[in-house]
Amino acid sequence: MTPNQPINISTNQLFNYTLHLADNNLILGHRNSEWTGHGPVLEQDIALSNIALDLVGQARNFYQYAAQLKNDGSTEDTFAYLRDANEFKNVLLVEQSNGDWGKTILRQFLFSVYQYYLYQQLEKCSDRTIASITEKALKEITYHIRWSSEWVIRLGDGTIESHARMNNALHELSEFTDELFIPASYEIEIARQGIMVDPVFINARWREKVEAILREATLPFLSEDNNKQSLSGKEGQHTENLIHILSEMQSLQRAYPGCEW
Amino acid sequence: MSTKQQNINHQSFSEAAIWGLMRQIYDPEIPVISIVDLGIVRAVEVSSTVNNLNPKIIITITPTYSGCPAMDVIGMNIRMSLLEHGFKNMEIKTNLSPAWTTDWMSAEGKEKLRAFGIAPPNPSQSVCSPAQFQEEEVVQCPHCNAHNTKMVSRFGSTACKALYQCNECQEPFDYFKCH
Ligand SMILES: [Zn+2]
Numbered sequence: 326m327t328p329n330q331p332i333n334i335s336t337n338q339l340f341n342y343t344l345h346l347a348d349n350n351l352i353l354g355h356r357n358s359e360w361t362g363h364g365p366v367l368e369q370d371i372a373l374s375n376i377a378l379d380l381v382g383q384a385r386n387f388y389q390y391a392a393q394l395k396n397d398g399s400t401e402d403t404f405a406y407l408r409d410a411n412e413f414k415n416v417l418l419v420e421q422s423n424g425d426w427g428k429t430i431l432r433q434f435l436f437s438v439y440q441y442y443l444y445q446q447l448e449k450c451s452d453r454t455i456a457s458i459t460e461k462a463l464k465e466i467t468y469h470i471r472w473s474s475e476w477v478i479r480l481g482d483g484t485i486e487s488h489a490r491m492n493n494a495l496h497e498l499s500e501f502t503d504e505l506f507i508p509a510s511y512e513i514e515i516a517r518q519g520i521m522v523d524p525v526f527i528n529a530r531w532r533e534k535v536e537a538i539l540r541e542a543t544l545p546f547l548s549e550d551n552n553k554q555s556l557s558g559k560e561g562q563h564t565e566n567l568i569h570i571l572s573e574m575q576s577l578q579r580a581y582p583g584c585e586w
Numbered sequence: 587m588s589t590k591q592q593n594i595n596h597q598s599f600s601e602a603a604i605w606g607l608m609r610q611i612y613d614p615e616i617p618v619i620s621i622v623d624l625g626i627v628r629a630v631e632v633s634s635t636v637n638n639l640n641p642k643i644i645i646t647i648t649p650t651y652s653g654c655p656a657m658d659v660i661g662m663n664i665r666m667s668l669l670e671h672g673f674k675n676m677e678i679k680t681n682l683s684p685a686w687t688t689d690w691m692s693a694e695g696k697e698k699l700r701a702f703g704i705a706p707p708n709p710s711q712s713v714c715s716p717a718q719f720q721e722e723e724v725v726q727c728p729h730c731n732a733h734n735t736k737m738v739s740r741f742g743s744t745a746c747k748a749l750y751q752c753n754e755c756q757e758p759f760d761y762f763k764c765h
Contacts, residue, residue, distance in 0.1 A: 368739035368749065375741045382653020386682065441716060457683030461652055464685060464765055470716035472740055478718065538718070 335518060339452065340394040341414065341511035342521070344404060345559055346455075347387030348415035351405060352567070353436060354380030355574055356423055365426050372472060376433065379465040386458045393454075406578035410567045414509070417558040418501040420566045427480050427487065428494035434473035435498060438534050439505050441466050442527040452520050474538045481542025491544055499547045500554050505531070509559035599641050604630045607667050608645070614659045615744055618702040621660055625690025626650065628681055643668060643676045648686045650746050650765070688765050700728045705750065705761040725761045727752035737761075 357377035364370025388401035418436055423429045444466060447459040480487040506528040508516065516523045536546050556562040608630065609622045621627050629646040645664055649657045661678050668676050688707035696706035705728045722737045732754035739749040740763075747760040 368741070372739060372741040375744075378653035378655070379651060380653070382649075382651060386652060453683075457681075457685075458652075461649075461682045461685040465652060467716045468740065471718055471720070474716075474718040541718075 335514070336394055338511040338514040338518075339520065340391055341509075342515050343387050343391040343394060343455065345414035345509065345511065347384045347391060347404065348413045349419055349436075349440075350380040350384035350387065352413070352415045352570060353419035353433070354378070354384060355570055356419065356421075357429070357433070359423055360429065369426075373429070373433075376469050376472070379462075379469070383458065383462045383465070386461075390454045390458065402578065406575050407582075410563050410571055411561040413563065413567060413571070414559050414561060415563075415567075416501070416504050417554060417556060417564055418498065418505065420558065420564060420570060421498060421501060422566055424494060424497065425490055427490040428497065430473055430476040430480065431491065431494045432498055433469065434477050434538070435502055435535065437466055437469040437473055439527070439531050441470055442530045442534075443524065446522050446527065450521050455520075477538055477544075478542045481539070481544040488543065491542065495539075495544055495547070502547060504554060504558060507557070507559075509557065512559070599632055601630050601632050604632060604643060604645070604668075607671060608664070611660070611663050611667055614656045614663075616699070616702070616704065618698045619691075619695045621647070621664075623692045623695030623698065624650070625686060625688075625692070625695075626660065640675050643673050644679060645676070646679045646681050648681050650686050652682075654746070686765070688762065691762075699762060703728050703759055704747070705759055707762045707764045709764070723761075723764070725750055727755060727757065728759055729757045730755040735759075 354377045357373050357380065360370060361374045361377070362370065364373055384405070385401055388404045391404055392399045392401055418432060421428075421432060423432075441463070444459040444463045448456050448463060450456050450459075477491070481491045482488070506524050508524055512521070512524060515521050532547075539546055556564065558564075558567075605622065605627075608627045609620045611621050613619050613621060613624055613626075616624075626647050626649075627645065628648050629644075631644040631646075633642040633644065645668075647657075647660065647664070657680070661680075664678055665676065668674075689709065691707065699706045705725050708723055708725070724733055725735050725737075726733050727735050727750075730752060732752055734753040735750050736753060737748055738751050738758065741748065746763060746765065748763050749758060750761045751758045
């Protein structure tokens with residue numbers, strides 16, 4: 326492929342999917358990094374910062390691959406810093422505000438379990454680059470699940486106060502979990518090409534794991550039909566949260582295009 | 587530089603010689619262990635050319651963690667070292683698969699870590715599953731060799747380390763997690 330040649334439709338869907346994977350990681354990584362210096366205790370502050378680092382690292386790998394697919398001179402920075410909110414393809418769950426520590430933990434837990442089962446499929450997928458990025462990431466996600474599920478149990482099955490806060494967090498976040506399993510146009514297309522399974526296939530495993538942890542945390546299960554969300558983050562429709570994240574994250578590159586630091 | 591270039595004979599183009607250079611490059615976060623002992627350098631290739639002038643040197647590295655901030659520095663240090671030794675034609679490739687594991691750390695590397703006060707990784711084991719509240723690994727204190735230690739935090743000063751404390755000598759120490 327020569328530069329500037331428009332990429333064909335099937336590559337374009339793979340490109341969109343790669344950006345979707347990258348955006349999920351970048352936005353959640355950014356959210357987590359907002360805790361740096363503000364965690365409840367230093368060790369947990371470091372833990373969440375390290376998870377943020379893993380997520381941003383995974384995002385970079387996906388953005389670099391997206392740049393390769395696009396093949397028009399775009400770089401990882403172009404994608405991270407120079408796109409508008411409606412071009413981001415992350416799920417709504419990861420852009421939700423941090424809230425209290427309990428909500429941050431629960432958001433991480435719900436997402437990590439999803440990522441774990443998704444990447445177990447992706448590491449076997451026919452696209453070799455995505456397979457190797459996800460194989461690498463799975464080892465890190467394994468730690469993220471352990472860490473976040475222990476916290477969900479500790480807080481849910483903790484004091485009256487911590488239990489109530491976890492309950493609230495569950496209430497706030499549960500409307501964003503269905504989106505994980507509703508395929509976007511590009512997910513349907515790459516599933517059709519055999520690159521990836523339909524995300525609906527990992528729904529059952531995700532629910533089983535999440536419910537097992539919630540049970541241990543003495544928290545109520547997520548109701549089956551809680552999809553009150555009409556937006557699709559995967560298709561570029563976002564809550565106002567993302568605009569705030571981007572205006573902070575992109576301010577430097579927007580003001581001084583191409584600056585290095 | 588020019589004297590150095592004149593000194594390069596065919597021998598110094600050997601892969602063994604390049605491995606030797608790589609052994610002198612240290613991990614920026616743990617400055618006692620080389621990137622070879624750490625298992626980051628996966629391959630060294632010297633492409634042959636007709637008259638052996640300006641052969642291409644291809645180094646393949648793999649990150650310990652996806653977000654390891656040391657990787658950019660390591661890549662730059664490899665470049666610098668090769669340039670310093672008169673090699674200009676080079677390529678540094680990053681491979682993600684197979685994913686790095688602590689099993690690739692050399693015995694010598696593990697010994698150097700211990701001497702530096704970091705408990706070296708145990709052979710990979712059950713910690714590589716997502717189940718919650720697993721029994722923590724038994725980690726030997728690098729200061730007094732006691733096995734009576736406890737984990738303080740799963741994440742230490744960097745993503746690849748966990749923070750432990752010795753119940754015998756009371757010293758805190760980093761443990762290079764199994765990965
Ligand atoms: Zn000790």
